[in-house]
Structure formats: C-alpha cells, structure tokens
Amino acid sequence: EHRSLERRARDLSVGHKLFYAFATLTLVFGLAVACLLLAIDQLGDANSRIVDEAGPRAVAAADLRFAAAGVRAAQDAYVLDDGSSRATFDQALVRFDRTLDELRVSTHGPVEEALINRIATSYQAFRDTDRLIWDATRSMQRTVARNLSSGPERLVFESLSEDASLLADLAEQDRDAAIADFERTSSNTFRMGIALGLTAIGLMIGATLIITRLIRDPLRRVQDAAERAADGDLDAEAQVNGDDETGRLAAAFNRMLSTLRLR
16 A cells, blocks of 8 residues: 555656645645634633733722722711711712622623622612711711711621622632633643644655655656766666656656667
8 A cells, every 4th residue: 555655656747746745835834824823813812801801800890899998988078077078978989889880791600790799789788878877967966877887887888898809809810810811822822833833844844855755866867877878888777667757758768778779
C-alpha cells in the first residue's frame, strides 16, 4: 500500500504535484486561521463578560453598599436637625433606588437574586419606618423620631447593609473569576497560536521537501545520465521510474541512447 501511494505520487504530473502542494499549504493555512479566529472569538466573549457583565455589576454592587450608608447617614442628619436636611435624604434615596434597579437587571445567579430580593424587602421596611420618623419629626416629636431611628430603623438598616456588603463581595468575586477566565483564555490562545504556527511551518516544510524530492531527484538522475553520455558512456541509463514528465523524458533519453548504441 505504501509503495502504491509512492508510485502514484511519482506518476503525478509536475503541475499536479505543485497543485497538491499548494492545496496542502492552503488547507493548513485555512485551518490555522479558522482556529485562531475561534480563539479570538472566545477571547472576545471572555472580555465581554468582564466589560459588559461582571465589571459593571461589581461597580453597581459597590455603589449600592455606599448608597445604603449614604441613606442612613442622611436620615440621621435630618433627624438631628429637625428635618432641615430632608432634601439630602431624598437625593440619597434616589441614588439607592437607581442602583438597586441596575442590579435587578444584571442579577447573576440564584444567590444574587435572593440577596436582591432580601435587600428590596429590607429597603421597603426601612422606607416604612422612615415615614413614621418623618411624621414624628414634622410633629416636633423629637424623642419618638430618635427612638425609631436608633431602634427599629437601625435593625432594618443593619440587615440591609449586611446583604448589600455580601452582594458586593459576591459581585467582586465574580469579576475576579471573569478576569481569571480572560487571562486563562488569553494564555491558551497564545499557546495555541504558537502550536498552530509551528505545526503549519512543519507541514509546509514537509510538503516542500516531499514535492522537491519528487521533482528534483528524477531530474538529477536524468542529468547524471546525460553527463555520462556526453562523456562517451553510451551504456548510461537514466534510472527513473514514473509516468510524469520527468519519467517520460528519462524513457525518451534511454531510447535515444539505445539507438545510439545500435548504430
């Protein structure tokens, strides 16, 4: 079987040999490009996870934690100054609402979803108690307002703050995991690029050597026989077995020498 394949390769015309060599090189190049494009696509997906998902979610979770602290600080402030800084508290609520809505949209996984729901429930309880505090403040019931702020409201805020901190930690861990995945994908892409490059170079060198040998060696044998004949050795013979152009040239050369010997 091996000899049969070798014989078929020798019998191919020079044009066909060059064509198959070029086709092999083109196929190797195409496969290398396809693999690299696939790797680049995976790299882009890993980068998108950081830029479009994990990164913004981690930032929003951190903002939510700070926003919760801002709401509580603004509430303490307006309770102490009898409501004159209530506008600042309202602004803090707007910031917290906006950040919480961003996180609802980008929730990742059941754990984060459960935390968002718990934060939303605690926040609603916080707002309900705040209405009582605000009513007491406007009614000049300072003791009641301060007792509500330091009692039930403090407990609700502690629960909300703990969940917001936990959510921020989870989002940060997810971003770290996305960054690690990107670095791992980048490293794999780099290694695959080197491997594909070396493989392509090896295949191209191998194909070039094979095609060169199939074309060069028969021509060299014909050349050697022609040089011997030119030196007067009419018994020279081109030892070429093949049905390509070089093989037919060798056969014609051998017939020519045979005719010369007969003459």
